[in-house]
Amino acid sequence: MTRFTLSRRALGGAALVALARPGVAQGAPIRIGELNSYARMAAFAVPYRNAMQLAQDQVNAAGGVMGGRHIEFVFRDDGSTPGDAVRVAEELLTRENVAFLAGTYLSNVGLAVSDFANQRKRLFLATEPLTDAITMAQGNRYTFRVRPGTYMQTRMLVESLRGKTAKRWAIVAPNYDYGQSAAANFKRLLPEAIPGAEIVAEQFPALGRVDAGATVGALSQARPDGIFNVLFGPDLTAFVREGNTRGLFERRTVASLLTGEPEYMIPLGEETPEGWIVTGYPVEQIEAPPAHKAFIEAYRGRFNDMPRLGSLLGYVTVQIVANMLNQARSAETEAMVDALADLRTDTVVGPVTMRGLDHQSTLGAWVGETTLRGRAGAMKNPRFADGADYMFSEAEVRAARRSA
Template identity: 85%
Template sequence: MPRFSLSRRALGATGLALLARPGLAQPAPIRIGELNSYARMAAFAVPYRNAMQLAQDAVNAAGGVMGGRRIEFVFRDDGSTPGDAVRVAEELLTRENVAFIAGTFLSNVGLAVADFANQRKRLFLATEPLTDAITMAQGNRYTWRVRPSTFMQTKMLVEAIRGRNVKRWAIVAPNYEYGQSAAANFKRLLPGAIPGAEIVAEQFPALGRVDAGATVGALGASRPDGIFNVLFGADLTAFVREGNTRGLFERRTVVSLLTGEPEYMIPLGEETPEGWIVTGYPWEQVETPPAHKAYVDAYRARFNDTPRKGSLLGYVTVQIIANLLNKANSLDNEALIDALADLRTDTVVGPVTMRGLDHQGTLGTWVGETTLRGRQGTMKNARYADGADYLFPEDEVRAARRSA
């Protein structure tokens, strides 16, 4: 198992000496509440939880945090609805006595928990929800986000098509906060990359209930040169299957959020389309930093499975949390918030900073093209896009958060 990236020196010599003395009472663990869509979004959330447990054990084996205290995550399902998630967050704080809360998957759920955190004045480290509103228009002092937002990832994709002669675009996205936010960002950024480009069709099927035949038919009827896709999970699989059958993707540029992540590539299998421009995680191709390979080896050895994008996010989240606790050296909520501002953590994919201005992490992702390797889809020509290069402009952040 790899050592946690923080050195033993950072943990404190006194704490390590105490750990080494048999018979001495161990300090109580620091409990952290984690709520996520483990049932509904299991393909992402279960590997995410696995990696959090792996990282938790690595931190504890290296001496813990704050001079020798172990960390312990308390996992709960958020019900995939705003109301259920707020109830679970309340239970974690009051019944489980956690120091703070982290997690959530769906953007509307993340926004509800962010509002709850603001009302309760307790730290919420949002990990997966991608909506820009979490750190912009509805941002608050107590909510921070690890993963790159819809704006950041859409900007990465638009940059990848800059200058192409693809003028007529269609959009397909799930009809909830994440999909609407991604579509709005694409429409905002596209003209700067391809002057004269226009949106000729938009389809917003209900999340988890896409009518693939009708959606593909409507997109094809608009005769686009390019398609911006935001569907994921089972919706993506149905869309790709129907689109392949009807030839929707032939001789068209397709730009697709998240599709290169193993969670969504594995179900596609041999149906993986060739040449889509995507964000994703080609874990087997990541060679630097060396800590990434050590993490992958440890994950595969423990779970007898390959890592997913959720796995990476879970592991990095724990690294950030451990670093935060060591920096704050306190469980006081306001001290934790202050310590998060511009906190830099050396993670298994390189440095990640929690920007104090908007509470957005600089964790990046990979941009490349889909391809078949044998009978399984993967990415080719992939490069790591550092999130620090794709953040909202500072003046825009100040204006959005001032009006929040």
């Protein structure tokens, strides 16, 4: 079971851990423009939005922020394309008069909105896009990221490969920023865990258009000892089904980003492979802190469902936003940007700091193995990997940003 050791301050309070300041709401609400792939990536984005609304209402019921102002998220679909997302971001700023932008799911979309925010000099809190470019080579003053990026999560997985004997590895990843970033990180980190390991095959199917038969066939022909998988969503389901049918995963080590998240585990159901090393969110196995249990209870009470990883991310994002506004004491862009740098927030999964150097948060992830419980997929032997232990070094960040 996963256990945490937290300060008394982090354990204090109920689900929202006292980020809102009691008082009578006064002044106009602080509006926040949230754009995301609600149609295309509904399995993740809808639970994410649900939890944001829950946290927003809790903040406002407790008195709001900055001495009494409410927060109000304005949700829009980003169209899942860079062009559509930039148009929506512009509309949120000009028509909806939002104080800042948050969200996006796909990495190419997040990068486009990040560049737009930098040009407009408006804060953008990138919640989900995972490509390292968003905080490294293409990082900027106005963009901050909440989730651990591909380097961090790949490093968590590779750490779990130490002691494995698999030397010949294949990679399968979606052919866009996130997949390319994850594959590059795996190539870099693998030799540190398994000396002498090599990459013998790579498959980069188009996002959302995987030809599972051709992909599985190509991987099988390479005869790898291990597979690093970066596919997710419907692509993952199709790949697993075809791989199971052809015996691709038998007697092979598989490391797989994101597969342990309920959003992607639930559709796999009884087809969930046994023993994949994954990052994810074993929500029912997390025993502490108490604030996390309170979050689960509040979410279940409102939505009659268990939280997903997206739910946790949405809730933590609002905690960070409320803390930022209380620290900034202003919804003016430069004040919020300054407040976010090195801001420490006591969240429902423990303290999270937004590192000022690269604007990457220290939010962690769970690492474990896939298993079947009845006819449903689950994680076994989960451990919490603190994001602070897996970030790029300061020297690497400075070098990447100088060369940008």
